[in-house]
Amino acid sequence: MASGIAATTRRSLVPARMDRLPWGPFHTKLVIALGITWVLDGLEITIASAVGDVLREDATLGLTAGEVGLAASVYLAGEVVGALFFGRLSDHLGRRKLFIVTLGLYLVANGLTAFSFDLWIFFVFRFFAGMGIGGEYAAINSAIDELIPARHRGHTDLAINGTYWLGAMLGAASQFVLLNPDILPVDIGWRIGFLIGPIIGLAIWGLRRHLPESPRWLLMHGRADEAEATVEQIEKDFTDRGYRLPDVDDSQALEIVRSEKVGFVEIAGILFRTYPKRTVVGFALGISQSFLYNAIFFTYVLVLTDFYGVPASTAALYLFPFAFGNLLGPLLLGRLFDTIGRKPMIAGTYAISGILLAITGYLFEIDALTAVTQTILWCVIFFFASAAASSAYLTVSEVFPLELRAQAIAFFFAVWQLVGGVVAPWVFGTLIGTGDRGLLFVGYLVGAGLMVLAAVIQLVFGVEAARRSLEDVARPLSAVRSTGVHPWETPGS
Amino acid sequence: MAVDLLGYALGSAIAVVLLGYAARERRWWSWLQVAGIAVLTVAAVADGRLPEPAEHVARVIGPGLLVVGLLAWRLHWDAGWFGGDELRPPGGRAVRSPGPDEAGPDPHDRS
Structure with a gap:
């Protein structure tokens, strides 16, 4: 599909091939495996908010009202730091490496939150759990956009973002059982609440580890052969299931050079x-x-x-x-x-x-x-x-x-x-x-x-x-020129 | 008492599996897991025979080492961290590259 033009440039149809795919099981799996983050965040914030009063009891962590509020701020700060830190790594190291490490961090930190024994340990784990979720937002939004065909991108992204509220509903419903002292001891219920997210996340881990790296990211980072191989693998998944994929016109090819690390300035x-x-x-x-x-x-x-x-x-x-x-x-x-x-x-x-x-x-x-x-x-x-x-x-x-x-x-x-x-x-x-x-x-x-x-x-x-x-x-920074049918946006837009 | 025994039995079973895998894999995260299990074991059996601060530190450090070791292990195989990229076919499950003792005879070696 692609051929080298010069030592430093590469001509590729990878983006066009990804965009011409019909919706298939690959995309459904992708949406479930990555989109779960929004459910987890909604669940997380709702449960944390619901257990606030319980954590003020002496039988639990005995927090003050101010410390409960501070815990929410600590989680928020973790989200911000995590998004910025892992967002940068995601652009530098790849979407895949990050959407697994951020899920891992979330699972571990939130799982350990359930075992907190004092205020500071609780704050530390909440911060890292927030970092995991914040990093997920950056890595996953990028991966979804780059792996979903252009004509499906809008409604897929919207639906995934909307599932935050499914998590909120789950969290709100679970508190009636978890925080009911007639059903569970007061020091156990809130801990189980913090374990629900990691259990869901763990179930999704197996699905997520089989997802490929974004071919677009690979292409722009000088790994064109891997990008081509990944797209071929995805296309094979479709043709094996009986889909007939239309040919991609060579006029849609991109010419790119390997992109360098982009600095803050x-x-x-x-x-x-x-x-x-x-x-x-x-x-x-x-x-x-x-x-x-x-x-x-x-x-x-x-x-x-x-x-x-x-x-x-x-x-x-x-x-x-x-x-x-x-x-x-x-x-x-x-x-x-x-x-x-x-x-x-x-x-x-x-x-x-x-x-x-x-x-x-x-x-x-x-x-x-x-x-x-x-x-x-x-x-x-x-x-x-x-x-x-x-x-x-x-x-x-x-x-x-x-x-x-x-x-x-x-x-x-x-x-x-x-x-x-x-x-x-x-x-x-x-x-x-x-x-x-x-x-x-x-x-x-x-x-x-x-x-x-x-x-x-x-x-x-x-x-x-x-x-x-x-x-x-948006023209990639690594693009030399495009022979595509759509003119690129001009700078200043 | 029964709960304690159940806990020791479950913990020992998990530790045996992890130690077996670590002995086979022998990567840096394997040693973290081993260290975590060792510190946890010390903390579990000390039962007041260690100074209290040491026991307290062991209870915090042990799980930490174990969790970091386990996380690093999965990140390597599932996400290609720590030099795992070359082992992974696109979209496929990672396979362990054969060690020097497992690779079999070199086909180019005509000696």
């Missing part, structure tokens, strides 16, 4: 000078969804208990309809991101979420809702907002060159986590501290306004990446 230059508009879009999409989620999740218990008289003990059950709306949105709307296109769908879901949040806030402010109608409206908002939030991850994973894909994902993930985990909670914590309807409405309007602003930014600066090869969307 060069990465900053690519993000802020070569692709400044895409960087702005990345910030806008991620930060705005952080505010929207905080606007509701930080306030819903207070709104339900203080304004609608729902008992505090049952308010937690409302997580289930929320999670269901969040899970359903990306699954049902995802296909449209590949058919209608990224620009209209991303902008549309952001705008609809923002407008619905503003309307809901207004109806809340004039006291026109009940607990039931309020919950229904929140679920509808989440249906669109979850697809929107997932599309933010999709966007930053596909609009930058392959050589810094994982690092770009890690960079945006870190910024979003800090905004979503530090800035937005502080803003909404201040607003709800007053318990005033008018101020809560202001909070909702802030979230809504940011979502609509992000929609406008996406419409103006966004990249139409639907059904386009990754190499079309």
Whole structure:
């Protein structure tokens, strides 16, 4: 398929061959083996949040309320550090090496969390478990984008990101058994909670170790022969099952040279000078969804208990309809991101979420809702907002060159986590501290306004990446030239 | 008492399997596993005969060495870390390269 042109350049059809594959068992296995991370993260955060009160009891670790909050921050810090550290390694050493080591780190650290015997050991293991999950986000988003055919990339990515909420539902459901002292002793239940994720992860390990390295990554790192061999292996898997694969036209070939390690200065230059508009879009999409989620999740218990008289003990059950709306949105709307296109769908879901949040806030402010109608409206908002939030991850994973894909994902993930985990909670914590309807409405309007602003930014600066090869969307740094049918994006886009 | 015995039996069984594999594989992670098992064994049987800080350290270090050894072992075979790349066919399961004693006669050796 490929032939050497010169000692340092290579002509290859690897990306085009990957993109022309039909959906098959290989892709399904890939999605299950890699996509499990989002389920684990949702499970992890929900369980950790649920066991907070239990860990304050003397029979357990006897933490203070502040230490419970600090444990959540430690996990978040671990995620940020892990994403940045393993993201860099993932671009340098390969997707495969990293998506296995990060799963290993998560399994070990979370498994050991279950055996924590004091505060500091608990914090250390939570930090490393967070590092594992943060690293997974960077390595796996890159691998999925590079291994899934272009026309399936959008809805696959969205569906996988949406499964975070499946994990949240599992976590919320498990706490009714694990944290019930009538069923399990108080010092055992929380420990089993931290073992659920590693057990699921261990089950997926066997599947994951059989996944190949991304042929695109191999190609750009001077390992063209391995890239060709990997694609041949994948194609053989299809032809053995009776699939007939169409030929790939030679006009879609890439000419590449081996890429060198990309330094931090060069990465900053690519993000802020070569692709400044895409960087702005990345910030806008991620930060705005952080505010929207905080606007509701930080306030819903207070709104339900203080304004609608729902008992505090049952308010937690409302997580289930929320999670269901969040899970359903990306699954049902995802296909449209590949058919209608990224620009209209991303902008549309952001705008609809923002407008619905503003309307809901207004109806809340004039006291026109009940607990039931309020919950229904929140679920509808989440249906669109979850697809929107997932599309933010999709966007930053596909609009930058392959050589810094994982690092770009890690960079945006870190910024979003800090905004979503530090800035937005502080803003909404201040607003709800007053318990005033008018101020809560202001909070909702802030979230809504940011979502609509992000929609406008996406419409103006966004990249139409639907059904386009990754190499079309962002020229690899190692590309010499393309003879493909699609013109590459020009710098400054 | 029965639970203790069950724990010792289970731990010993796992240790025997790991030691057998380590003796066969003889890589740096094998020695970490062996060290982890050794320190854990010391901690388990000391039963107050060691100074308390030493026993406490053994209980923390032992599992740590064992876990790092086990993780490194799987990362080598499953992900190609620590020089495992050349052993792995694309997408396939890694196979151990034959050691110098296992490779059989050199076909080019005509002596």
